[in-house]
Amino acid sequence: MTPSDSLIPQPGHYIRVNGIDMYYEEFGEGKPLILLHGGTSTFQTWQPFLPIFMPHFRVITPDSRAHGRSNNPSGALSYRLMADDMAVFIQALNLDQPLVFGYSDGGQIALELGMHYPGLAGVLVIGAAWYKFSPTYLNTMKAVGFEGPGEVNIKRIQRESPEWVEEMKRDHVSSGDPDYWQTLLKQISVMWWTPLDYTAQDFQKITTPTLVMLGDRDGIVELQQAVDEYQLISNAELFIIPQADHFTAERELNMRIVLDFLLRHTGRSD
Numbered sequence: 001m002t003p004s005d006s007l008i009p010q011p012g013h014y015i016r017v018n019g020i021d022m023y024y025e026e027f028g029e030g031k032p033l034i035l036l037h038g039g040t041s042t043f044q045t046w047q048p049f050l051p052i053f054m055p056h057f058r059v060i061t062p063d064s065r066a067h068g069r070s071n072n073p074s075g076a077l078s079y080r081l082m083a084d085d086m087a088v089f090i091q092a093l094n095l096d097q098p099l100v101f102g103y104s105d106g107g108q109i110a111l112e113l114g115m116h117y118p119g120l121a122g123v124l125v126i127g128a129a130w131y132k133f134s135p136t137y138l139n140t141m142k143a144v145g146f147e148g149p150g151e152v153n154i155k156r157i158q159r160e161s162p163e164w165v166e167e168m169k170r171d172h173v174s175s176g177d178p179d180y181w182q183t184l185l186k187q188i189s190v191m192w193w194t195p196l197d198y199t200a201q202d203f204q205k206i207t208t209p210t211l212v213m214l215g216d217r218d219g220i221v222e223l224q225q226a227v228d229e230y231q232l233i234s235n236a237e238l239f240i241i242p243q244a245d246h247f248t249a250e251r252e253l254n255m256r257i258v259l260d261f262l263l264r265h266t267g268r269s270d
Contacts, residue, residue: 012069017088018081023069024062024089028054031122031266032098035061036086036106038128039188040164042068042171049255056263057099062089064109066184068171077187078194079105083112087120097122099262103250104128111229114206115198123265124210125258128246130221131198131229140220141192149193152185203232209265210236211258215244237261 012025025043027050035046035053043061053059065082066072086109090098100121102110107129114124130137145153145160158165168181177183210233214226223240230238239257241249 014069015089015092017092018085019074020065020085021071022062022065022085022089024060027059027061028057030057032093032095033057033059033262034086034090034095034098034100035059036100036102036109037061037064037067038104038106039192040067040168040172040184041104044068044171045250049250049252052252052255052259053262056259060093060095060098062086064105066187069173071174072187075187077191079108079112079191079196080116082109083116086113087117090120099123099125099266101125101258101262102127102129104246111206114208114210114233115202116205118205118207121208123262124206124208125213125261126210126229127213128215128218128221128249129212129229130225131196132225133195134222134225136222137220146185146189146192149190150186152182152189154182154185157185200232203229204234206233207235211239211261212236213239213241213249213254213258215241215246215249217244218246218249220246 012023014021014023033053037043037045043063046061050059063070065085066077097119098121100110100113100123102108102125104127107127110124110126111129113121145157147153165181168184169178172181172184174180174183212226212230212233214221214223216223226238226240230236241254244251
């Protein structure tokens, strides 16, 4: 398979997991690598980085619950529930200790997966994940328009972030409902406003080799939280990305550093 051929997506798949129909696509061959996207994004966020990971791994890119083409009949949304989804997904596909790389909300899911399903993943990469409320986090939520659990200022978001709104209308589908993106934002606001209250003991449950990564100017997650996570996880490495915020940390060079971590912890050097 040539690099150009490898970018042609295989047909998408649906699989029933934990009460939802989860959509995913696959690329390449080898050890499975699951890429988990952030909140209000879809599997497509990983498309620019497929050429980096595909030559080495069987890359699997699911749409998380309520996102993209994956549904959410219950209307419930939490990081723990989404980690449960991913655990069932891994088991349903008979994946043997897959590598799991999540960024933003995907990083939160990876964090929960490590805490509640130790050993299920072979390697974890936890990108831009918080573990406690901070003034930075809460102020950012309010500034964007997420004013409280279930309280979303839709008009403000439409006025101040029209491009984001158009992306959500395009990417998130639900039985032909053109306003489904608003439902998603209300559901996700509850999750974003729910304290996590992790303890040191929760982090110590993670025994999988773990890379904690964060931009030094994230703007949502405080730098100290990434340092704390690194120190609390027994088998962790820390990757602080210089001059990167929450939305610019996903760059090709940084993905290659993640690739190096994955290859080292799978016994490969190619």
